[in-house]
Amino acid sequence: MATIQFRIKGHLENVALVGQAINTICTSVCSASTAYQVELAAVEICNNIIEHAYSKSYGNIDILLKLEGTELSLQFTDSGASMPETAQAPPQLDFDPLNRPDLPEGGMGLYLIETIMDSSDYQRLENKNILTVRKQLRTRQ
């Protein structure tokens, strides 16, 4: 099983680096469009940690990537505020596309993560947040 860990300081400018790194690693076993979606999910998770768990405190984000065949797991660890129950419930994204004032300007991140990844598991452990997401990457044809 190939394994790599990433660590970034929780600044938004570092998120693209992890995202691109993860995308490329996935590309070795799946289509470019699947890899792009995994990058998107990883970016949303990092953005959430920076904006919500750390707010303005800029702690570290540790990411453990494991690739076993085409089975991908990504574990995100931070030492920010814990995730509220509301953020752990299955996310909704309901809106009327024609009702302009009602359109969501945010609140799409969790929905995307849930939609893109096969599973997601959150744990609070020793003042750390550990979020593990998995996806079966289909093999490149």
Next chain:
Amino acid sequence: MATIQFRIKGHLENVALVGQAINTICTSVCSASTAYQVELAAVEICNNIIEHAYSKSYGNIDILLKLEGTELSLQFTDSGASMPETAQAPPQLDFDPLNRPDLPEGGMGLYLIETIMDSSDYQRLENKNILTVRKQLRTRQ
């Protein structure tokens, strides 16, 4: 300055992951062919750490990537055996291309690293080896 850290266990199968990650991150500021060469240098450095510094002991390799504009620095830290003086001297790659028995089967790694990167600096510090290489990546046209 965008910054990311990678950590791998010193198994050869993990080297491609770091290499590809570094390649992709460079691609955001330079040509694909320059990024490829940086990947190659990074792979050679990791291979050397695994094969020579750790030999069969499989310790961690920490890599700190910093990108400031188009100025790239990569710092590799391991806790294996220290680098012998011979490996710190400017590497040579002299051979007669037509003399088959004399062709080198190894000993090309350090030469490649030196040729590809602008500078390279080795330090032994608290039982750790710290190798820092830098390169000015030319901007994508």
Next chain:
Amino acid sequence: MSLIQTHAAANVLIVKVVPNRLDAKIAVNFKEEMTKLIQDGNHTIVLDLSGVDFIDSSGLGAIVTCLKVLGRKGDLVISGVKNDVMTMFVLTRMDRVFQLFPTIEAAAQSLAA
């Protein structure tokens, strides 16, 4: 340095997003630049995403904000969405909110009509 480049064509303002990632890092500034343009009286806008390779939900949210700032006063349509970026519009169903055109010309024409 501005995140957007603009030029006017007929009564339409063409706005090109310059960075290749429209993400959380720049979403707030992008929103500010766009809001200023709208408040300056530009009410029919083509947003050209042909240079954008990656968009996250903050980037998409910022585009939605533009639409809401325009309110009933005007419209914003989008051109040049790359395949990967399109994924985002589809996953969030924002492809039903925005009119998406392959070219700036087609987009501008839809607004002029």
Next chain:
Amino acid sequence: MSLIQTHAAANVLIVKVVPNRLDAKIAVNFKEEMTKLIQDGNHTIVLDLSGVDFIDSSGLGAIVTCLKVLGRKGDLVISGVKNDVMTMFVLTRMDRVFQLFPTIEAAAQSLAA
């Protein structure tokens, strides 16, 4: 699973490298598989690198080993080297050691001649 696929054409053995990275991880096994082929009597070989996107110095060294194992008995030429992989041959001056051909056919022809 073998790292190489072979087929014979006239008196030439065509050997295709299967993995897209010919690197330290597989160099030792690759060398073994190739050495066995040579010892089995295959002395004129086209090594097809058209599926290889990345090669490191261990991979290149393994190809050099093949040439040395062949010694005066035979020859090995290479086909289908991609641009990035070519960089490696040029940086190490191994482009002066190996004959490199764009296609398997051209490579095989050079050996038959």
